[in-house]
Amino acid sequence: MQLQLVQQIKILTMKKIKTIYKALIILIFFSACSEENNLDFLDAIPAPSNVSATYNISQDNTGLVTISPTGESTVEFDVYFGDTTLESVKVKAGQSTSHVYAEGTYNVKVVAYNLKGDTAEITKPLIVSFKAPENLEVVLENDLAVSKQVNVKATADFATMFDFYSGESGVTQPVASGNIGETISYQYQEAGEYDIKVVAKGGAIETTEYIATFEVTEILAPIVSAPTQPNRNESDVISIYSSAYTDVTGTNYFPDWGQGGQGSSWAEFDLNGDKMLQYINLSYQGIALQDGTSVDISTMEFLHMDVWTSGGTTDLETSLINNASGTVTESPVTRSLTAGEWTRIEIPISEYVDQGLTVTEIFQMKFVGTPSAEGTVFIDNIYFYKVPAQTGAPILFDDFEGNGNITTWAGDAAGLNTAFANPFIDANNESATVLEYNDTGGQYANIRFDNASNFDLSGGNSTFKLKIYVPSSSISGSQPNQISLKLQDGTAAEPWALQTEVVKAISLDTWQEITFDFANDVTVGEPDPVNRTDFNRVVIQVNSENNTDTVIAYIDDFSYGNTIVDTPPFATDDFEGNGTITTWAGDSCGMDNMFANPYIDTNNQSATVLEYNDTGGQYANIRFDVSPNFDLTAKAKFTLKIYVPSSSISGSQPNQISLKLQDGTAAEPWALQTEIVKSLALDTWQEITFDFANDVTIGEPDPINRTDFNRVVLQVNSENNNDTVIAYIDDFNYHN
Structure with a gap:
């Protein structure tokens, strides 16, 4: 009966503590302020998070354990020892509490409070043993994302915690401690080989050690690609180096203006098929367009670059060099770099123009690293762009x-x-x-x-x-x-x-x-x-x-909404009964335009889609016809969503989708067709836009001025082969 009463009192205390916290805050606030008071700041206090606790056990067979609770947005903790002790102990943030345990395994509960009484709690196991730790196993790994960081995990029988000795000279050891079975991380100042030691501790005087030589590595090159670039109209971008857009042809990415002989060099770095420029020991290097070639960027708004460095280069100066009728001028703009991650650089063209630079005949770019010749940089997605003009205003x-x-x-x-x-x-x-x-x-x-x-x-x-x-x-x-x-x-x-x-x-x-x-x-x-x-x-x-x-x-x-008034022909289909396309047909290709979406996710929540099933037809495709004929001067874009599961593909065809425009009334509709081909990613929904005004086209030129197109043909993973592929297509739309 006494135990039940104590437990009930504890429950009531927990329910009331939040109210008590708030009352104390309000009392203090109103006691300290004489002018109009506002308690809105309480709403901005985040709830406690990342609550944890570390143990430090005394190695004297006494069972004395020091418990240090931690957490974010916390001011105080309740620590429940998990043994026969009924009451919890309050611990201020940044402080610890100690408790003597008998040998055994316990579940220690930590309840964290923020300033207004919100709570979060965790329960962590604690092993107290007066035997020396046995069966010590240590896992040491270089972190895959953080340069020179080592992750250490130790497990052992009869152990409560472990200490990690880094093997560095001039550093207080141990450098880190952790609970047994958990992973701790430590970042070295320098890469290299170190004689490390892990000491497992329990309640016994005796400890168990693990000693090894471990090589700490530095991440010297990016391990992930630069962020994916957005789709842009061809008229809105001038690309110097980017797989996302069409680059200016004939560009020299290492003209070597005398720096190669001083230790600087370059390479085209290949990250799992994604290529990027690598400038090694960068002092200054440049990019030169083909002789006699320049670009007019006066209508562009920004210069974009993605830059990665391991830390040797802290700042990158980028100069644009203009050649106006033989008069060469240049202007620099500098941006800081963040080590170990991609830095997205967006430089307004106005920053160059405001220095007096003419930008109508840009023929070179120059990169200067700071400090000079001490670091390597990787650069991708170098292009000038402007925000696309609106073709109509929303309401x-x-x-x-x-x-x-x-x-x-x-x-x-x-x-x-x-x-x-x-x-x-x-x-x-x-x-x-x-x-x-x-x-x-x-x-x-x-x-x-x-x-x-x-x-x-x-x-x-x-x-x-x-x-x-x-x-x-x-x-x-x-x-x-x-x-x-x-x-x-x-x-x-x-x-x-x-x-x-x-x-x-x-x-x-x-x-x-x-x-x-x-x-x-x-x-x-x-x-x-x-x-x-x-x-x-x-x-x-x-x-x-x-x-x-x-x-x-x-x-x-x-x-x-949108104030744009659409004009015929109308060609939309969401494959859920809403649309204007009634003539879908398969040509040597299975087709089901009411197929249950097998890959519903946040990118496409539609219940039904179109299934495209090429079982090996040599020229397999699907198509539809419209009336009246397409007027590409009014609307030139076709957009759709597509998902291609990699498991459905056989053969070695490129992962792509092409949209072809044909005259469906001709004896050979394909003879004078025009098409756009776009690459596909596998195993994900993606939206693809085919822009016959701005994209690169194949076949008959000048599609915008054609008036005989009335057929759309979709073809996945090329033609003239007997390979198989299944694709799921959704939300087809013809628009401006």
Whole structure:
């Protein structure tokens, strides 16, 4: 009975402690302040995370164990020893507690508290033995991603912890300690061979040692490729060196302006088939276009480069060199590099122009490393580009960089910043500023805006789009990773009562574009939203509602509808019964345009897709015809999603898809065809765009001015072979 009473008291104490923390904070706050007070700062305090504990056992057969709890966003811990001791011990952050154990195995529980009383807990095993450790096994590995870092794991019977001695001179040893069975990491200052030692400890006076010579390695070259580059119109990019675009032909990537004889050199580094430039012991080196060739970058907006260094080069100076009628001028711009990872460099062309440089005849580039000739750099994706011109404006939009027509953004129990510096700039989102959505635990946290006039979802304007990035480190709790967009009547007393919403799953730690289509997506709430005329509010909610979990999201490029009026022919098909294409046919190729999607994920959540099944037809393809004929001066782009499982492929054909335009009324439609071929990645959904105005074409030239095209042919992995391949195709669209 006494034990049960103690346990009940402990439970009640746990329930009340959060309230006590908040009360103390409020009391202190109001006692210290005489002006208007605001407790909103409490909502910004993150929940405790990464809670752990390390053990240090006294080697004197006493069973004395020192427990050091750790965690992020913590101020205090409760440590439950796991033996017959009923009460926990409170430990301030950064401090330790000690406890005497009898021999045995225990489960130690650590409960962490933040400043406002939120909790997180872990349970860790503890072995206390007065026998010397036996069967010591040590695993030492060079970290695959961090240069000169060694990961050490030790296991042993009758051991509680282990010490790691690095073998370095002039360094206090041991350099690190850890719990037995767990992995610790240590980063050396220099690569090389070291005589290391691992000492396993238990409660006994006697210890057990492991001694070995281990070679610590330095990562001197990238182990992952530079980020994938976005699709760009050919007219919007001038590529010097990038597999993503068409490079200027005849370019010399090592003209060697006298530095080769001083120890500098170059190579084309091959990372599993991905090639990049390698400048070794970089003092200064350059790139020269073919004699008599120059590029006019006056209409471009940025110079892009991806640069990797192991650390010898801290800064890279990049000069553009112009040759205007024989007068050679150059201007430099310097950017810092981050060692051991790809540095994304974006230099506005204006930084060169503002120095007085003319950029109409760029014929050379120069790279200067700092410190000189002490480091190697790897460079990929060197190109000039501009943001594509809009072909039509959305009805509502906001890029959170000062361009947009949404002025009523508001947060409801969620922090909101519409001019937040983009913390995850990459090839999928190069915006400098985004909207920050910060749900610190509001039960119905969301953000919203109201429109001056009600939405008209008919006539094809039923779609909302946005980009979103949710860092996994920002999430607490177990809510589904999702985003919902709700439409409401903001003038109603209870706007949510008759709302309609679309919910989409999201991936973590990546930018992705999400589309909410109230005409075609599955909706929740009131039915038939397209025919509603009272919607004037948009509500965005990340990771569900009616909970107090936390999440941070970054949102960009919000848009609704489009003012562009489409013109015939119309050629769309989502293979879920919505589309205009009725003439799909297979030519020596199996085809099912209502096939259950076998690879549903966040990149394609469609239930049904088109299955393309080439069982060995020599010229296998699928096709459809349209009426009237295509007018490529009005619309020149075809877009689709495709998934090709590697397990379906036989033979050695290139992984590619081609889209061919033909005159289907001709006796030999292929005779005067024009096609675009695009490479494919395997085992992933990807979106491919075929742009007959800007992409490289094969076959009859000048497709834009052809007026006889009325057939589309799709062909996967080439033709004139008997190899097999299965592909899944979705969301075909002909557009501008």
